[in-house]
Amino acid sequence: MTCHDAREWFSALVDGTLGADEAGALDGHLATCAECRRELQRFRDTVALLRGAAPVRAPAGFVDRVLEAARPAPWPRRLLRGLFLPWPVKLPMEAAAIVLVSVGLVYYVYRTTPELQRSARLESTPPVVTETPRLTPEPSAPSSSREKNQPPERDKAQEQTRSMEKKMADRRDAPRDADRQKAASRPAPAVAPLVGGKVEAPPVDAGRGANVAEERARSQAAPAAEPRADASQPRRPATAPSAVMSFAPPDVSGRLAVSDRDAALHGVAELVTRLGAVESRRVAASDGTTIELTIPREAYPEFVRELGRLGRWQPSQEPASLPVQVRVVLQIRG
Amino acid sequence: MTNGRRRRIQAPGNLERAVWSNWMEGRTGDDASLVDRLRRGEPRAFEELVIAYQHRVFGVALRMLGSRAEAEELAQEVFLRVHRAIAEFRGDAKLSTWLYAIASRLCLNRLTSGERRMARAGEETLTRLASGHASPADELERSELEAALHRAIAELSEERRIVVVLRDLEGLSYEEIAAALELELGTVRSRLHRARMDLKDKLERFLP
Numbered sequence: 001m002t003c004h005d006a007r008e009w010f011s012a013l014v015d016g017t018l019g020a021d022e023a024g025a026l027d028g029h030l031a032t033c034a035e036c037r038r039e040l041q042r043f044r045d046t047v048a049l050l051r052g053a054a055p056v057r058a059p060a061g062f063v064d065r066v067l068e069a070a071r072p073a074p075w076p077r078r079l080l081r082g083l084f085l086p087w088p089v090k091l092p093m094e095a096a097a098i099v100l101v102s103v104g105l106v107y108y109v110y111r112t113t114p115e116l117q118r119s120a121r122l123e124s125t126p127p128v129v130t131e132t133p134r135l136t137p138e139p140s141a142p143s144s145s146r147e148k149n150q151p152p153e154r155d156k157a158q159e160q161t162r163s164m165e166k167k168m169a170d171r172r173d174a175p176r177d178a179d180r181q182k183a184a185s186r187p188a189p190a191v192a193p194l195v196g197g198k199v200e201a202p203p204v205d206a207g208r209g210a211n212v213a214e215e216r217a218r219s220q221a222a223p224a225a226e227p228r229a230d231a232s233q234p235r236r237p238a239t240a241p242s243a244v245m246s247f248a249p250p251d252v253s254g255r256l257a258v259s260d261r262d263a264a265l266h267g268v269a270e271l272v273t274r275l276g277a278v279e280s281r282r283v284a285a286s287d288g289t290t291i292e293l294t295i296p297r298e299a300y301p302e303f304v305r306e307l308g309r310l311g312r313w314q315p316s317q318e319p320a321s322l323p324v325q326v327r328v329v330l331q332i333r334g
Numbered sequence: 335m336t337n338g339r340r341r342r343i344q345a346p347g348n349l350e351r352a353v354w355s356n357w358m359e360g361r362t363g364d365d366a367s368l369v370d371r372l373r374r375g376e377p378r379a380f381e382e383l384v385i386a387y388q389h390r391v392f393g394v395a396l397r398m399l400g401s402r403a404e405a406e407e408l409a410q411e412v413f414l415r416v417h418r419a420i421a422e423f424r425g426d427a428k429l430s431t432w433l434y435a436i437a438s439r440l441c442l443n444r445l446t447s448g449e450r451r452m453a454r455a456g457e458e459t460l461t462r463l464a465s466g467h468a469s470p471a472d473e474l475e476r477s478e479l480e481a482a483l484h485r486a487i488a489e490l491s492e493e494r495r496i497v498v499v500l501r502d503l504e505g506l507s508y509e510e511i512a513a514a515l516e517l518e519l520g521t522v523r524s525r526l527h528r529a530r531m532d533l534k535d536k537l538e539r540f541l542p
Contacts, residue, residue, distance in 0.1 A: 011527035045541045046534040050502035056393035
C-alpha cells in the first residue's frame with residue numbers, strides 16, 4: 001500500500017465505514033509510516049474541529065416571521081392573483097404595463113386611421129377656387145391653380161375633372177353682378193361664398209372640394225345621370241350648406257319639363273338669387289341639365305310655384321316635413 | 335387546496351411559546367406523527383416544525399451562503415415550501431432529510447444563479463458565527479478559530495462544501511446526504527474526503 005492509497009481511506013476510517021480488510025491493510029501501512037500517522041492525526045483533528053464548531057442559531061423572531069409569511073393571503077389578493085397572473089411564467093409588472101400601453105396605442109391608431117388619412121389629404125390639397133356655375137356664358141377660365149400641388153397619383157382624376165369643368169364652363173351664362181350683390185346683402189342666405197361668383201372656400205371645404213372633383217370625375221362616365229348622393233357622407237348641419245352638400249341625399253327631387261331650356265335655366269338662376277337659395281352643382285347633358293341647390297324652407301313653396309311658371313314641375317320625391325334648409329335636385333328637360 | 339392550507343396558523347402566547355419552543359427545539363423524533371399532523375392541517379404542527387428545525391436549516395443556509403440576511407431569507411423559503419408541499423411528501427425519507435434536501439437545493443441554486451450579493455459574505459458574518467461563554471481571551475481565540483474555520487469552509491467548492499456541512503456540521507449519514515443531494519454514495523465519500531483534506535491544509539495553523 002502506498003501513502004497515497006492509505007490517505008484515501010482516512011475519511012472512511014474516521015467515519016467507521018472502512019471494511020475489515022481495508023482497515024487491516026491501513027493499520028499495516030500506518031505501523032510502518034510515521035508521516036502517514038502524523039497526517040492521520042491532523043486529519044482527525046480537522047474533523048474534530050469541524051464537529052466542534054459552535055452551533056448556529058436562527059435569528060430571534062424567525063419562527064414568527066415564517067408563520068406570518070405562511071399565512072394565506074387575503075382572499076381578494078388570491079383572487080386577483082389567480083385572475084391576472086394565471087401563467088406559469090410571470091411577466092414583470094413593468095413589462096406588462098408596456099405591453100398594455102402599446103396594444104392600446106396600436107388599437108387607437110388603428111381606429112383613427114381613416115381620420116388621419118383624411119387629414120393628410122386635406123393638408124396636401126391647396127385651397128380650391130370654387131366657381132359658381134352661371135347661367136350666362138363667360139370666357140372659360142383655366143383652373144390651373146387647382147392642379148399645381150396635386151399629388152401625382154391623382155393626375156388621371158384631375159384630368160377628368162378638368163375636362164368636366166371645362167365643359168361646364170362653356171355653358172355658363174353671363175354674370176349677374178347686381179343680383180348677386182343684392183343676394184349677398186340678404187340676411188337669410190345660408191353661406192354667402194357660393195352665391196357670389198369666384199370665392200375661396202375655407203380649408204375644410206377646400207378639401208371637400210377635392211372630393212367634389214373626384215365625384216365629378218366619377219360621374220363623367222354617366223354625365224346625364226342624376227347626381228349621386230354619397231350615402232356614407234353624413235348630413236351637414238342645415239345652417240352651413242356648401243357645395244359638398246350635394247353628396248348628401250336630396251330632400252326633394254323632381255323633373256321640370258320646359259319648352260326652352262335656356263330660358264328655364266335663366267329663370268331658375270333668378271329664383272335662386274331672389275329666394276336666397278344656393279346652387280351647389282350643375283351637370284349639363286344633351287337631354288337636360290341637373291341642378292342641385294339648397295333653399296330655405298320658408299322660400300320653398302314660392303320656389304315650387306315659380307317652377308310651375310317656368311314649366312311642368314313633376315316632383316319624384318317631396319316629403320311632407322322639410323328641413324330648415326331644403327336640398328333640391330332639379331332636372332330640367334326640354 | 336387542503337383544509338390545512340386554508341386554516342390560519344395560531345401562534346401561542348409569548349410565555350407559552352418560550353417554554354414550548356425550548357422543548358421543541360432540536361426535537362427529531364416523532365417525525366411521522368408531525369407529518370401526519372401537518373397533512374391534516376393541524377394549526378400547531380407547522381409551528382412545531384419550524385421551531386424544531388429552524389436552527390439546522392438556518393445553519394446550512396448560513397454556512398453555504400455566508401450572509402445572515404440571505405440565510406434567513408432562504409431558510410424561510412425552505413419552510414414555506416414545506417408548508418405548501420407537505421402533501422407531496424411521500425415519507426420515504428426522514429422529514430429532516432427532506433428539509434435538508436430542500437435547503438441544499440435552494441442554496442446550490444442560489445449560489446449558481448448569480449443572484450446573491452457576494453459582498454455580504456464578509457468578516458461581519460464570520461465573527462458573528464462565533465459564540466460561547468468562555469473568558470474574553472478564550473472567546474477571542476475561539477472567535478479567531480471559528481472565523482478561520484468558516485472562512486476555510488467558504489473557500490471550498492460548493493459541491494464539496496455542502497457535503498462537509500451536512501456530514502460534519504449537521505451530522506447526516508452518508509446515505510442521508512446521498513438522498514438529500516441525489517448523489518451516489520461513492521460521490522458523497524469522494525467529495526467529503528476531498529473537502530476534509532482541503533480543510534486540513536487550510537487549518538494547519540490551528541491544529542494541535
